[in-house]
Amino acid sequence: MTQTALANYLNIEPAAISKTIRQLMKKNLIMRQSGEDKREKYIYLTPLAIEQYNEWFEVIAQNCRRVLEAVNVEEQKILMDLLSKIKNKVNDDI
Structure with a gap:
């Protein structure tokens, strides 16, 4: 991946x-x-x-699971829908 493509993908x-x-x-x-x-x-x-990728991925997955324990499945769906709307709005404005 090019440095420019990475910057564009990450909106950085x-x-x-x-x-x-x-x-x-x-x-x-x-x-x-x-x-x-x-x-x-x-x-x-x-x-x-x-070599370290799988270790990083597992740490991130554990943290996501831990954070999402605070909300039930229905609330998680609402959260994902809201985050998707925000992401789409940001992308539309760019």
Whole structure:
């Protein structure tokens, strides 16, 4: 994925994504390579990041389950519907 595509996907300013990428590179979690067009930069996970991905995913899943214990299934559906509406509005405004 290109750095620009990642910034667009996450709705983050290019300067902010550049800073985050530099921090992740220092931690050896991602690598950046130039494309055919030297202005184009591709972002890849390092082997270390790939190795740690499942662990991160499980921590996130546990936290989501813990947080959602506070609301019942019907309330969770309402929450998801509201968040979807908010996301759609934000995307429409961009």
